[in-house]
Amino acid sequence: MMQESVKWMGAGFGAALVLTAVTLMLHGSDNKSTRLALELTARFSFVLFWLAYAGGALATLFRLDALVGRGREFGLAFAAAHLVHIGLVIWLGVLMGRVPLSGGLLLFFMVGLVFTYLLAFLSFGGAKALGQLWRPLRFVGMNYILIAFARDFILPVLYPKPAQYNVAHFVAYAPFAAACVAAPLLVLAVTMRQRAA
Numbered sequence: 001m002m003q004e005s006v007k008w009m010g011a012g013f014g015a016a017l018v019l020t021a022v023t024l025m026l027h028g029s030d031n032k033s034t035r036l037a038l039e040l041t042a043r044f045s046f047v048l049f050w051l052a053y054a055g056g057a058l059a060t061l062f063r064l065d066a067l068v069g070r071g072r073e074f075g076l077a078f079a080a081a082h083l084v085h086i087g088l089v090i091w092l093g094v095l096m097g098r099v100p101l102s103g104g105l106l107l108f109f110m111v112g113l114v115f116t117y118l119l120a121f122l123s124f125g126g127a128k129a130l131g132q133l134w135r136p137l138r139f140v141g142m143n144y145i146l147i148a149f150a151r152d153f154i155l156p157v158l159y160p161k162p163a164q165y166n167v168a169h170f171v172a173y174a175p176f177a178a179a180c181v182a183a184p185l186l187v188l189a190v191t192m193r194q195r196a197a
């Protein structure tokens with residue numbers, strides 16, 4: 001189990017690192033390119049998170065055997081890929097000379113990080129030790145992280161700034177915003193179907 005986990009974490013981290021390296025090599029390592037790398041790696045780690053959140057439901061609905069029972073692996077790959085996000089945030093902080101976010105927003109995303117790494121850490125045996133507490137903790141943590149992503153993807157679609165009235169902006173946000181809404185609906189639909197069966 002351990003070897004398999006390391007493989008998934010390595011793949012998530014490695015792919016996010018390559019994406020960052022290519023972005024910074026092509027565009028430089030200034031504030032603007034670092035933000036671009038943050039936006040790209042956030043989308044990559046979101047795909048992994050989405051599969052951890054809703055991959056099981058998708059597998060049930062569409063008989064996608066490759067996704068069955070892979071929630072933990074995708075979750076670990078997400079947590080590892082998101083380390084690159086943190087690395088980029090630290091680099092952006094160096095460039096700006098301060099922590100890039102502040103106040104309530106900083107706290108909001110820091111809580112997301114705590115849930116990310118708490119769930120990843122507990123999945124190595126701690127979940128079993130927690131017994132009945134694990135499921136509610138996982139539910140709260142996963143939905144909190146989903147809301148953190150949703151905040152960044154949905155708000156720019158609902159309230160674009162004047163400079164963001166263009167197709168490229170819409171394409172960069174709308175599919176991810178839709179995926180944020182679809183994930184809990186998919187899980188709910190499968191849960192209800194299983195309860196009705």
Ligand code: HEM
Pocket residue numbers: 035036038039042043085089092099100101106109110112113116145148149152153
């Ligand atoms: C689980 C926790 C987190 C999630 C889910 C998350 C998600 C995201 C997403 C989706 C983006 C892309 C936004 C866009 O395309 O407009 C992003 C960018 C960014 N994130 Fe995070 N993030 C997290 C943690 C953090 C933390 C803790 C910080 C800072 C201390 C941070 C700082 C940033 C910054 C500065 C950007 C670039 C924004 C820009 O384009 O100007 N993030 N994050």
